Amino acid sequence: MxxxxxxxxxxxxxxxxxxxxxxxxxxxxxxxxxxxxxxxxxxxxxxxxxxxxxxxxxxxxxxxxxxxxxxxxxxxxxxxxxxEVIADELPEQRTGDQVDAVFDAAMIVDALASLSPSHREVVVRAYYGRATVTEIAEDLGVPPGTVKSRMHYGMRALRLALQERGVTR
Structure with missing residues (x-):
């Protein structure tokens, strides 16, 4: 040595x-x-x-x-x-824990179920279906003002339902 x-x-x-x-x-x-x-x-x-x-x-x-x-x-x-396999990139991307996302989705589904059918339909079509007020009004056969009113009251009811389930804001 x-x-x-x-x-x-x-x-x-x-x-x-x-x-x-x-x-x-x-x-x-x-x-x-x-x-x-x-x-x-x-x-x-x-x-x-x-x-x-x-x-x-x-x-x-x-x-x-x-x-x-x-x-x-x-x-x-x-x-x-x-x-070993040599790769330029990692084979999988690091992702966070999905448990919170699953619980959040379940809570939103439960809160949506508490809305009236007409309010729920407008909210779901607008946010999940990405439809415009005009498209929703044509599909439902109601005036655009009715869609806007249902959207307003549906979102307000959804916000309250989520607050009751512990979501703050």
């Missing part, structure tokens, strides 16, 4: 960029290449490899590249690599 941090820093300065480029060419993954370079340097530190070290008649650079290549091979053979 190398105890002088300057030796490891020098080894990193001399070889890390070339090592990273080599791993990127092997894998095409820049982030994974950073991980491999880090692991390779850690192993060099543990083994006491320096630029002056000759390990089995090889230079430190050759040792580093060999270790990096073996790390890439080991990763490609791993079960995790075979099961």
């Amino acid at each position: 190398v105890t002088d941090p300057g030796v490891l820093d020098q080894l990193h300065r001399d070889h890390a960029n070339a090592l990273w480029a080599y791993v990127v060419r092997l894998t095409g993954d820049r982030t994974f290449a950073q991980d491999v370079v880090q692991e390779t340097m850690l192993r060099a530190w543990r083994e006491g490899i320096t630029d002056e070290t000759d390990t089995h008649a090889t230079s430190a650079r050759a040792w580093l590249f060999t270790v990096a290549r073996r790390l890439v091979i080991d990763e490609s053979r791993s079960a995790r690599h075979r099961r």
Whole structure:
């Protein structure tokens, strides 16, 4: 193990960029290449490899590249690599809890049920069917003023019904 941090820093300065480029060419993954370079340097530190070290008649650079290549091979053979799918986007988008939305919808349905049929029909057609006053009046065969009046009183009754169920505003 190398105890002088300057030796490891020098080894990193001399070889890390070339090592990273080599791993990127092997894998095409820049982030994974950073991980491999880090692991390779850690192993060099543990083994006491320096630029002056000759390990089995090889230079430190050759040792580093060999270790990096073996790390890439080991990763490609791993079960995790075979099961992972690389994607540009997350497969699912994070969504909030839908429980509140379900309860809100149930409360609105219950409040709508408390309206008179003529008020409920106008409110539902306007807000859920996105129909205009004119379209609703033609469909129901009533004057537009009647639709506006039913809408006004229907919304007022709906607001009161929701307040009774704990919705404030």
